[in-house]
Amino acid sequence: DRPPPQQPGGRDSRGGRSGGPGAAGGRRSAADVFGGAGRGRGRGPRGQGRGAGAAAASDSDGDDDEEWGPRQGPRGPDLPPMDPTYRYGDPSLPVAKYRRQILWLVENHAVTIIVGETGSGKTTQVPQFLLEAGWAESGYAIACTQPRRVAASTVAARVAEEMGVELGTGVGYAVRFDNAVSERTRIKYLTDGVLLREMMDDPLLTQYSVIMVDEAHERSLATDMLLGLLKKVLKRRPDLRLIISSATLEAGKLRDFFDTSTAGSTARRRAALTAAAAAAGAGVGGVSCSEPDRTPAAVTVEGRTHPVQVHYLQQPAADYVTAAVSAAVDIHCEDMPGDILIFLTGQDEVQTAVAQLEEHSRRLAGGRTSYSLRMMPLPLYAGLPGAAQSAVFRPAPRGVRKVVAATNIAETSLTLEGVVYVVDCCFVKQRAYNPLTGLESLLVAPVSQASAAQRAGRAGRVRAGHCFRLCREEVFAQLPKVTVPEMQRSNLVSMVLQLKSLGIDNVMRFEWLAPPPAEAMVRALEELHALRVLDDDARLTKDVGLALAALPLEPSLGAALLAARGLGCVEELLTVAALMSVPHVWAPAAGALRAADEAKAKFAAAEGDGVTMLNVHRAWRSSGRSSAWCGGAVGGGRWAMGGGRAGRHFLNASSLYRADEAREQLLGALRRHGLLPASSPPPSCGADMEPVCRALAAGQFMSAAVYEGTQYNPLAPEGDPGVHLYRLVRYTAHRTAPLKLRIHNSSVLWRSAPPCVVYRSVQQADSGWYEMQGVTAVQPDWLVELAPHMFHRPK
Numbered sequence: 001d002r003p004p005p006q007q008p009g010g011r012d013s014r015g016g017r018s019g020g021p022g023a024a025g026g027r028r029s030a031a032d033v034f035g036g037a038g039r040g041r042g043r044g045p046r047g048q049g050r051g052a053g054a055a056a057a058s059d060s061d062g063d064d065d066e067e068w069g070p071r072q073g074p075r076g077p078d079l080p081p082m083d084p085t086y087r088y089g090d091p092s093l094p095v096a097k098y099r100r101q102i103l104w105l106v107e108n109h110a111v112t113i114i115v116g117e118t119g120s121g122k123t124t125q126v127p128q129f130l131l132e133a134g135w136a137e138s139g140y141a142i143a144c145t146q147p148r149r150v151a152a153s154t155v156a157a158r159v160a161e162e163m164g165v166e167l168g169t170g171v172g173y174a175v176r177f178d179n180a181v182s183e184r185t186r187i188k189y190l191t192d193g194v195l196l197r198e199m200m201d202d203p204l205l206t207q208y209s210v211i212m213v214d215e216a217h218e219r220s221l222a223t224d225m226l227l228g229l230l231k232k233v234l235k236r237r238p239d240l241r242l243i244i245s246s247a248t249l250e251a252g253k254l255r256d257f258f259d260t261s262t263a264g265s266t267a268r269r270r271a272a273l274t275a276a277a278a279a280a281g282a283g284v285g286g287v288s289c290s291e292p293d294r295t296p297a298a299v300t301v302e303g304r305t306h307p308v309q310v311h312y313l314q315q316p317a318a319d320y321v322t323a324a325v326s327a328a329v330d331i332h333c334e335d336m337p338g339d340i341l342i343f344l345t346g347q348d349e350v351q352t353a354v355a356q357l358e359e360h361s362r363r364l365a366g367g368r369t370s371y372s373l374r375m376m377p378l379p380l381y382a383g384l385p386g387a388a389q390s391a392v393f394r395p396a397p398r399g400v401r402k403v404v405a406a407t408n409i410a411e412t413s414l415t416l417e418g419v420v421y422v423v424d425c426c427f428v429k430q431r432a433y434n435p436l437t438g439l440e441s442l443l444v445a446p447v448s449q450a451s452a453a454q455r456a457g458r459a460g461r462v463r464a465g466h467c468f469r470l471c472r473e474e475v476f477a478q479l480p481k482v483t484v485p486e487m488q489r490s491n492l493v494s495m496v497l498q499l500k501s502l503g504i505d506n507v508m509r510f511e512w513l514a515p516p517p518a519e520a521m522v523r524a525l526e527e528l529h530a531l532r533v534l535d536d537d538a539r540l541t542k543d544v545g546l547a548l549a550a551l552p553l554e555p556s557l558g559a560a561l562l563a564a565r566g567l568g569c570v571e572e573l574l575t576v577a578a579l580m581s582v583p584h585v586w587a588p589a590a591g592a593l594r595a596a597d598e599a600k601a602k603f604a605a606a607e608g609d610g611v612t613m614l615n616v617h618r619a620w621r622s623s624g625r626s627s628a629w630c631g632g633a634v635g636g637g638r639w640a641m642g643g644g645r646a647g648r649h650f651l652n653a654s655s656l657y658r659a660d661e662a663r664e665q666l667l668g669a670l671r672r673h674g675l676l677p678a679s680s681p682p683p684s685c686g687a688d689m690e691p692v693c694r695a696l697a698a699g700q701f702m703s704a705a706v707y708e709g710t711q712y713n714p715l716a717p718e719g720d721p722g723v724h725l726y727r728l729v730r731y732t733a734h735r736t737a738p739l740k741l742r743i744h745n746s747s748v749l750w751r752s753a754p755p756c757v758v759y760r761s762v763q764q765a766d767s768g769w770y771e772m773q774g775v776t777a778v779q780p781d782w783l784v785e786l787a788p789h790m791f792h793r794p795k
C-alpha cells in the first residue's frame, strides 16, 4: 500500500522520460529542480515520531551543534516499538551508544555529519537505527551510498543477516549492472554513481527520506558530485535528511559547505521553505513537516581501537611485493598469533603475493612455528568472486593464521576482524589525469600519510597491534599528508555530461566541495563537443547528447553503441560495451601465465580486444553459459593459481554473467528512450567484423593513435620484439616531451602493432610508458569519415 512519493497529476519526471524522444520532458524537470524554476514536492517522511519530546529537546538544545558526547546528548525522540520480527543491529558496536543522539540530530538537522573510526558500526548500524525509528515508513526508503561496489554488496549482505531478512527484501543493494532490490527494500546500499543515475530519473530522489553518504573521506569523484547536488536537493526538500559519514576528521569543511543558515538570510530562507513546503502539499493530511535546523550537526563516535606500534624499514626494499611477503612470513614465524593484513596496490600484486605465500606455507608446513600455527594465505580485491570473499571474512579456524593480501578496499570500506599485524607497501593505485595530454591513467603512487594511518589502524581492532611500513621513516615523513580528491585528478567527461543532463548548464559555477581544475573542465567540454554531445553553445544536443546521458556507459562507449545503429551491429556492440564495462573478465592467472595466454589466444582476433571479447562471449554462449567452461572461478577463483585444476579458459564466470545483465540493461535503455525499435531484435552484422570496429572508432576517435616505429634495446637478447611506439593523432598541448605510448601486453594486439588503433583506456607503467588497453585496429580513412570535424586526409 505504498503511496507514490510524487503526487498524482504532478509532472512525473519518470513518465516524461519514458516516451523516447520525449525524454526532453524529463530533462526539463531536472532543469526545473536545479535551474531554479521547480518547486519542492517532498512530503514528510513520517506521520509520527515528532512528539513533544523531540520538540522540547529541540528548543533547549537545538542551537548547540557542537559535537556531543554520549551522555550529554539530548533525550531522543519517542521511538515506536520495535518490530518483533526484526533484530536491529549489534548493540556491542561503539556506535550503538550514540543511537539516540544520532536519531535526535537527524530528526532536527537537515545535515548530520558522523565521524568515527572504521569498524565502529557507522555503515551497518546507522541505517538500522533509522529504520527502527520509522524513517522508512509510508513507502520511503533509506539510502546509504558507498564509493566501492564491493562494499555496497557485502555490507548489504551483512545487514540482511543481522536483521534476519533475506537480501533483496528489506535490505538490498544496487551497483551498476547488478542489484538486489525490490519494492519492499527499505534500506538500500548503493554506489554513489548509481544514486547519481537515479537522480536523472528522479532529481529530488523522492523515494528516500534519508540519504547517508558514507565514506565521504574518500572524496571519490561521484561522492563530491553527489554532495554538491544534494545540497541543491535539500533546499527543495525540507523533509529530506542527509547524513555524511567519514572515517577522518574533516567535519569542519563539510559543515561549512552545508551551512546555509548564515545570519540574516535565515529568516528569509525559512519563510521561503515553509512556503515551498506548503505549496508542495507537504503539510496536507496531518503529515507534519517541520523545518529542520539548517546548521549541520556533527557527532564523533570514538572507535574501539588499541594502540598500534609502527615499524619502518632500515633499508629501502627493491620489490615491495616480495618484501611484503617476507615481512609476513617473518611475523608468522616469530610473532604471537593474530591475523596479518598486507596492503598492496592491485589484483595482480595480490595474486602474486598469495602465490608466494602459498609457496612459503608449503615449505613451512613441515616445521611449524613455535605456536604451531598454520598459515592460510587469502586474497582480497574488488573483483573477487563471492565464495572467496566470504572466506576472507570468516574467522580463521583454530591453529590457523589468516594472511590476507588486499588492495586498498581493506583500508576503510571493509573491516576484517582479528587482524593484529598490518604490512603496508605504502603505495596505492589511483587515477591520474593530465589535462595537457587529455590522458587519464591508473598510476601506482605513494600513499598519503592519512591513508597510511588508516591502514595502520586496521591492526588495532582486537588488541594492541603492529604495523610494518615498507619504507624508511625519513621517506614516510616526505609523503603527502592527505590524498588529493579524485575530482582533482580525473577526466571529467562523464561528470560534465551528467551535470548537463541534470539541467546544470553552467558547470563552471556549480558549487563544489573543492572545485576541479579549470583546465580539466575545459578539456571535458572540448571532448564532449568533439563527440557532438554538446553544441556550440555547450548545450546537450538532441540526438547524441540526450541519448548518451541516458546510457549507463562512459561517453566513448556510449557513442560507439549509438553509432552501431547506423552500422547495423547493435547486437555486437551491446556485447562489446557490456564486456568492456564489467571489470575482470579474465580470471587472475598468477603462476599459470602461459596457460592463460594460450587460453586467450584461442579467442584472439586480429581486429583487436573488442572483437576478441565478442568471440569469448559467443563461445561462452554456445557452452550453455557454463561456469565450469570458464574455469577461472572454480573454487572461488583460487584454482587458477599455481597449476592444480587451472581454469580451462581463465575467464571469470561472475563477470560474464554480469556482462549479460549489463547487456540487457543497455538494450532496455536503448528501447526505453526510443533509440531502438522495441519490437524487432537488435540488428546484427553476423560474421563481418568491420562494422564493429567502425562503431568503436566512431566512439573512441579521441583516443586514436598511429604506429611510429619500433624501439630496440641494444642490450636485449636476439629476437627481442622491441617496443612498438605509438603517437596520439589528436592535438595535445603537451610540448615538452613526446608521449611514450604503447600497447599493454594484456591486449591481443600487443605484438602485432597495427598502423592505426583506438583504445579504451591507458595505464601508466613505472617506466613512464602509457600503455593502451582495450585496443582496436582501425583504418585512418574511417576516422576521416566518422569524425571529419577532427581529422582530415594529409595533403
Ligand code: CDP
Residues within 6 Å of the ligand: 093, 116, 117, 118, 119, 120, 121, 122, 123, 124, 125, 154, 155, 158, 393, 412, 413, 415, 416, 417
Ligand atoms: O562503517 P564502519 O567502518 O564504522 O563499521 P561497519 O562497516 O558498520 O562495521 C561494523 C562491524 O561489522 C565491524 O566489526 C565489522 O567487522 C563487521 N562487519 C562484518 O563482519 N562483515 C561485513 N561484511 C561488514 C561488517
Ligand code: MG
Residues within 6 Å of the ligand: 118, 119, 122, 123, 124, 214, 215, 412, 413
Ligand atoms: Mg563503513
